[in-house]
Amino acid sequence: MATRQNTLRAKTNDGAEAKRKAARRPRAKADGSPPIDRRELILAVATRRFAEYGFEATTVRQIADDVDILSGSLYHHFATKEEILEEIVRDAILQSRDDAQRIAELPLDAEQRFVALLMTELHRLTESQEVYAIAFNERKFFRRSEYFSYLSKAKKDAYEAWSAVLSDGVREGLFHPELDIYLTISTVIRMLNAGADWYKNEDGSQIDAIANYSLDKLLDFYLGYVLRAIRAPTRAGEAIPHPTIEL
Amino acid sequence: MATRQNTLRAKTNDGAEAKRKAARRPRAKADGSPPIDRRELILAVATRRFAEYGFEATTVRQIADDVDILSGSLYHHFATKEEILEEIVRDAILQSRDDAQRIAELPLDAEQRFVALLMTELHRLTESQEVYAIAFNERKFFRRSEYFSYLSKAKKDAYEAWSAVLSDGVREGLFHPELDIYLTISTVIRMLNAGADWYKNEDGSQIDAIANYSLDKLLDFYLGYVLRAIRAPTRAGEAIPHPTIEL
DNA sequence: GTCTATAAAGAGATAGAC
DNA sequence: GTCTATCTCTTTATAGAC
Structure with a gap:
C-alpha cells in the first residue's frame, strides 16, 4: 500500500479538471431509459460503502459486488480506487x-x-x-x-x-x-x-x-x-x- | 476480511476481564530498569498508528516495525489485532x-x-x-x-x-x-x-x-x-x- | 462494457527453532 | 520473547478474449 500511495503522491493533478468534464457528462440517451449510467451507479454504491466503513476499509470487490460486476471491470470506469473517492x-x-x-x-x-x-x-x-x-x-x-x-x-x-x-x-x-x-x-x-x-x-x-x-x-x-x-x-x-x- | 470478522463476531467476551487483569499487570521488576515492558510499548505505538491512520488502515507489520520486532512476534503478546485495539x-x-x-x-x-x-x-x-x-x-x-x-x-x-x-x-x-x-x-x-x-x-x-x-x-x-x-x-x-x- | 484469468504484493496469523 | 519461515487469504490492478 505504501508503494501505491507513493505513486499517487508523485502523480500530478493538473489538467484533470478538463478530462473529468468529458468523462463525467452522461451521454445523451436518445431512448427513454433511465439516465443513471453504470459509472453513476458505481459512485452511488461506493459512496454508501465509504461512508459506512471508510475508504481504506472498503475493497473494490465489495463495490463491484454491489453493482453485480467483477472487480476487474471497475477499472474500465475508473483508473484507481482513489479516483472513485475523488469523484x-x-x-x-x-x-x-x-x-x-x-x-x-x-x-x-x-x-x-x-x-x-x-x-x-x-x-x-x-x-x-x-x-x-x-x-x-x-x-x-x-x-x-x-x-x-x-x-x-x-x-x-x-x-x-x-x-x-x-x-x-x-x-x-x-x-x-x-x-x-x-x-x-x-x-x-x-x-x-x-x-x-x-x-x-x-x-x-x-x-x-x-x-x-x-x-x-x-x-x-x-x-x-x-x-x-x-x-x-x-x-x-x-x-x-x-x-x-x-x- | 469478512471471514475474519465473522469469526470475531461469533467469539464471546465472557470472563475476559479476569484474564486481562493478570495479563496486564506489569511484572514487578527487581532491578532498576524502566517499568515500560514490551507490551506497553506495543500498545503505545499502536495507539499512535490507530489514531493517525485508523484501525483498519494500520497493519500489524507497521506496528511491529515501530517496536523493531517482526510481525509474527506481536502474536506472543496479543492474540489478534482486535485485541490490541481493545486493550x-x-x-x-x-x-x-x-x-x-x-x-x-x-x-x-x-x-x-x-x-x-x-x-x-x-x-x-x-x-x-x-x-x-x-x-x-x-x-x-x-x-x-x-x-x-x-x-x-x-x-x-x-x-x-x-x-x-x-x-x-x-x-x-x-x-x-x-x-x-x-x-x-x-x-x-x-x-x-x-x-x-x-x-x-x-x-x-x-x-x-x-x-x-x-x-x-x-x-x-x-x-x-x-x-x-x-x-x-x-x-x-x-x-x-x-x-x-x-x- | 464485462468476462476470464492472473499477476504481484500485502494482509493477518501460525509453527517451531533458538 | 524473538526469529525464521511460511500458510492462506485478500488486496489492487492488468491483459486480453468476447
Whole structure:
C-alpha cells in the first residue's frame, strides 16, 4: 500500500479538471431509459460503502459486488480506487467552498451572512450527508496525499470565508468582542457535520431517545445554540431568527 | 476480511476481564530498569498508528516495525489485532462511563454537575486524546462487532448519566424548558472530542491561525458556549463559572 | 462494457527453532 | 520473547478474449 500511495503522491493533478468534464457528462440517451449510467451507479454504491466503513476499509470487490460486476471491470470506469473517492467528494467540497465565498460577499450584516452560511452548509450536509461524511472522515487521508491537496486547499478557502464573516461581526459589534474565531468555526463546522450524520443515520448509536426531528428543527437548534454563544453580551436578549431551509 | 470478522463476531467476551487483569499487570521488576515492558510499548505505538491512520488502515507489520520486532512476534503478546485495539480503548471508555455515573450522583445542583461532567470529560480527552479519538473514530466498527458490544453499552450508560443531569436541570428550572437533551448531549460530546483532537494536534489542518491555547482557555470556551445555549432564558445574565481543570 | 484469468504484493496469523 | 519461515487469504490492478 505504501508503494501505491507513493505513486499517487508523485502523480500530478493538473489538467484533470478538463478530462473529468468529458468523462463525467452522461451521454445523451436518445431512448427513454433511465439516465443513471453504470459509472453513476458505481459512485452511488461506493459512496454508501465509504461512508459506512471508510475508504481504506472498503475493497473494490465489495463495490463491484454491489453493482453485480467483477472487480476487474471497475477499472474500465475508473483508473484507481482513489479516483472513485475523488469523484465522490470533489464537487461537494468545491461547491461548499463556492457557497461560503459567495455568501461572505453578500451585502448583508455579519449575522445575516453567518446565518446564511450556517443554513446553506446544513442544507448541503443533510442533502448529501454521506458525501460530506466521507470528505470529513477522510480528511487526514487527503492531507497526506499530494494528489488530494487541492481539496484541503478548498476547505481552507471556505474557512477563510467563514472567518471573514465572523471578523466583520466582531468589528460591527454584533458578536462578542473576544470571540475566538478559529475555535468557533472549527467547532461549528464539526458540530454541523456530526449533526447531519446523526440526522441522516438516526439510530446508528445505541441511544434510544430517537424523536422525530425535522430539518428545520435541527436548524433552529444549531442556530440558537451558536448565536447565543457568539453574540455580543449586549444583544443577549435579541430573538433568534427562525429561517426555513429552502434554497 | 469478512471471514475474519465473522469469526470475531461469533467469539464471546465472557470472563475476559479476569484474564486481562493478570495479563496486564506489569511484572514487578527487581532491578532498576524502566517499568515500560514490551507490551506497553506495543500498545503505545499502536495507539499512535490507530489514531493517525485508523484501525483498519494500520497493519500489524507497521506496528511491529515501530517496536523493531517482526510481525509474527506481536502474536506472543496479543492474540489478534482486535485485541490490541481493545486493550487501547477499553479502560478509557469504562473510566469515562464511571466518571459520568459518579458525577451524576453528586449532591450538587444540575448545572454544577453538568460543569463537572464537562470538565472531567475534557480533562480525560486532552489527557489521552489519541485513545479517545480512536474510541470515537472506530465507533461504527465497535457497533458492528459483537465482541466489542460492551463498549457501545458503556458509552450508552455514560449517555444516560449525562441525560439524567440535563433532565434534572430542566426540572429544577436551571436549563431551558424546551432543551433537547438528546441533541445537546450528542452535540456536546462530539464538540469536546473534536476540540481535544484539535488541541492536541494543533496544525493538523491547513488553517493557519494557530494561537496558543491553554487547556483552561479551551474549557472556558466550551463552558461558555454550552451554558449560554442551554440555560433557561431567565438566567441569561448569570456569570459563566471559570473552574480550572485540576482533577 | 464485462468476462476470464492472473499477476504481484500485502494482509493477518501460525509453527517451531533458538 | 524473538526469529525464521511460511500458510492462506485478500488486496489492487492488468491483459486480453468476447
